[in-house]
Amino acid sequence: MPQSKQDKNIERSWPKEGVIRVPAWIYSDPDIYARELETFHYGDTWNYVGLDCEIEPGGYKRSWVGERPVLVTRTEDGEIHVMENRCAHRGAMLCWKNSGKAKDITCPYHHWAYNLGGDLMGLPFLRGAGGKGGMPRDFDKSKHGLTKLRVARRGGSIWATYSDDVPPLDDYLGPEILERLDRLVSRRPLRLVGYSRQIVDSNWKLYWENSRDPYHATLMHPFLSTFGILRTDGDYDSVPLQEGRHEYTFSRYNPELRNSTSEASRQIKSIRSDLEMRDKEVVNSVVDEFQDGMMGAFQVFPTILVQQYFNCLVIRHIILKGPGKHELTWTYFGYADDDEQVRELRLKQSNLVGPAGFVSLEDSEMLALMQPVVESRPDAEQVIEMGGHGTEAQSTMMTENLIRAFYDFYRREMGL
Amino acid sequence: MNEWVRVASVDEVVEGEAFASERKGEAIALYREGDDIYAIGDVCPHETVRLSEGWLENGLIECPLHQSCFEIRTGKVIEGGAAYEDVACYEVKVEGGSVYVGEGRRP
Numbered sequence: 001m002p003q004s005k006q007d008k009n010i011e012r013s014w015p016k017e018g019v020i021r022v023p024a025w026i027y028s029d030p031d032i033y034a035r036e037l038e039t040f041h042y043g044d045t046w047n048y049v050g051l052d053c054e055i056e057p058g059g060y061k062r063s064w065v066g067e068r069p070v071l072v073t074r075t076e077d078g079e080i081h082v083m084e085n086r087c088a089h090r091g092a093m094l095c096w097k098n099s100g101k102a103k104d105i106t107c108p109y110h111h112w113a114y115n116l117g118g119d120l121m122g123l124p125f126l127r128g129a130g131g132k133g134g135m136p137r138d139f140d141k142s143k144h145g146l147t148k149l150r151v152a153r154r155g156g157s158i159w160a161t162y163s164d165d166v167p168p169l170d171d172y173l174g175p176e177i178l179e180r181l182d183r184l185v186s187r188r189p190l191r192l193v194g195y196s197r198q199i200v201d202s203n204w205k206l207y208w209e210n211s212r213d214p215y216h217a218t219l220m221h222p223f224l225s226t227f228g229i230l231r232t233d234g235d236y237d238s239v240p241l242q243e244g245r246h247e248y249t250f251s252r253y254n255p256e257l258r259n260s261t262s263e264a265s266r267q268i269k270s271i272r273s274d275l276e277m278r279d280k281e282v283v284n285s286v287v288d289e290f291q292d293g294m295m296g297a298f299q300v301f302p303t304i305l306v307q308q309y310f311n312c313l314v315i316r317h318i319i320l321k322g323p324g325k326h327e328l329t330w331t332y333f334g335y336a337d338d339d340e341q342v343r344e345l346r347l348k349q350s351n352l353v354g355p356a357g358f359v360s361l362e363d364s365e366m367l368a369l370m371q372p373v374v375e376s377r378p379d380a381e382q383v384i385e386m387g388g389h390g391t392e393a394q395s396t397m398m399t400e401n402l403i404r405a406f407y408d409f410y411r412r413e414m415g416l
Numbered sequence: 417m418n419e420w421v422r423v424a425s426v427d428e429v430v431e432g433e434a435f436a437s438e439r440k441g442e443a444i445a446l447y448r449e450g451d452d453i454y455a456i457g458d459v460c461p462h463e464t465v466r467l468s469e470g471w472l473e474n475g476l477i478e479c480p481l482h483q484s485c486f487e488i489r490t491g492k493v494i495e496g497g498a499a500y501e502d503v504a505c506y507e508v509k510v511e512g513g514s515v516y517v518g519e520g521r522r523p
Contacts, residue, residue: 103500104462104498106463111463111481111482113462113481113482113498115498121482121483121484121497121498122479122481122482122483122484122497122498123481123482123483124480124481124482125480125481126483127470127471127478127480129469129480141483
């Protein structure tokens with residue numbers, strides 16, 4: 001008898017050691033995946049869907065909440081709406097262009113037409129043709145609009161939820177995330193720089209953990225260590241927030257340290273001390289626009305990682321595509337009042353990250369290699385002990401505290 | 417100069433029905449209310465379809481595609497539908513059993 005890939009005989013209970021072990025079946029089990037979508041993306045969370053600079057009045061952009069395609073629109077009065085990109089009639093996708101301007105949204109299948117607020121304006125042959133057919137007289141167009149999501153905005157960022165019970169966005173984010181989000185998206189009007197998009201052939205949580213894992217970055221991304229962007233000996237904060245739901249990592253840029261080689265760095269064999277960067281603008285803080293010398297990243301569960309490397313500002317949006325696949329959209333942004341020099345710097349420094357970034361071996365390549373191996377041994381357990389067993393904040397890159405904090409939160413929410 | 421063009425015989429335009437016609441290449445429709453005959457543009461400004469194939473009720477012609485409504489007396493669009501532009505309104509005269517319309521204009 002052929003053995004199924006998903007061995008149902010494996011006990012679906014968390015290892016007794018707690019969050020220092022992660023059972024491999026959570027990366028492939030379709031039931032777990034379905035429950036994650038219901039519990040998280042379609043449950044009591046705020047999902048990032050875009051930036052206001054991506055949509056002009058009378059315009060739209062496509063986005064996703066969980067696996068569901070949505071449209072983010074802006075009516076002429078400036079108001080932002082988020083609705084499912086799914087015709088209320090038969091479920092056809094209404095729009096597959098990433099962004100643009102539109103007077104209305106008309107389904108290609110039977111031409112049902114909606115306004116940018118998602119209300120059904122009309123449908124062909126409501127009264128039939130030649131006196132025959134058509135909708136029943138009591139068909140009420142006002143009851144057949146697109147499924148609308150609740151919307152919240154913070155600075156230039158746009159968020160949506162299916163939940164009526166989720167706390168207001170500001171409370172959901174919490175003061176530490178708000179401070180860091182405002183630093184990047186609320187002080188000046190935003191400007192879209194551009195996008196990268198990539199399909200990652202792994203479970204979304206492998207990527208989620210990866211960006212909570214500073215440990216790998218010094219080793220797997222030797223470019224960053226070689227040119228002094230990541231320092232094993234610098235100040236580095238790994239701080240879990242909201243009971244593990246969100247997190248931030250920040251480092252202080254120290255030009256002094258950049259010119260020395262630490263003992264730890266000497267131990268990393270992938271670091272090449274004989275290489276020098278010809279154009280140092282890519283790896284330096286040329287314009288200290290935030291006046292605080294900080295750079296780093298933060299995660300807002302369950303959708304985004306927001307990152308600032310010098311003048312490169314980017315939001316990584318994780319879009320689920322099944323248990324073993326997700327899409328990563330990188331939205332690079334700047335500010336409407338950026339001068340020529342800063343515009344140039346943002347473009348240049350955007351080469352650091354993304355699917356073809358200078359980071360050396362890219363995360364998604366590693367995760368795509370990892371996924372089938374993880375799937376082949378759903379009964380195995382991952383070891384998450386770097387930095388001890390705790391889930392509290394730490395001031396080092398050599399820790400997996402943020403992964404443990406995430407699974408502490410995850411287990412509670414999923415009842416595992 | 418207002419040029420009058422013959423578009424129908426007066427018997428063809430009956431109450432409760434749209435009569436589709438053409439004036440120098442422009443699609444128009446004629447409507448009757450008692451002794452009065454009205455002529456308005458017949459292409460929906462939302463999507464290209466003839467309004468005269470739609471639903472006529474209470475002095476309004478309703479587009480067969482998305483139910484935008486227009487006043488048959490003036491061509492004026494009723495706000496809140498898929499279309500947000502008026503259709504043209506034409507001057508009408510009846511002479512010797514024929515219906516003539518002049519230049520169209522927006523209300």
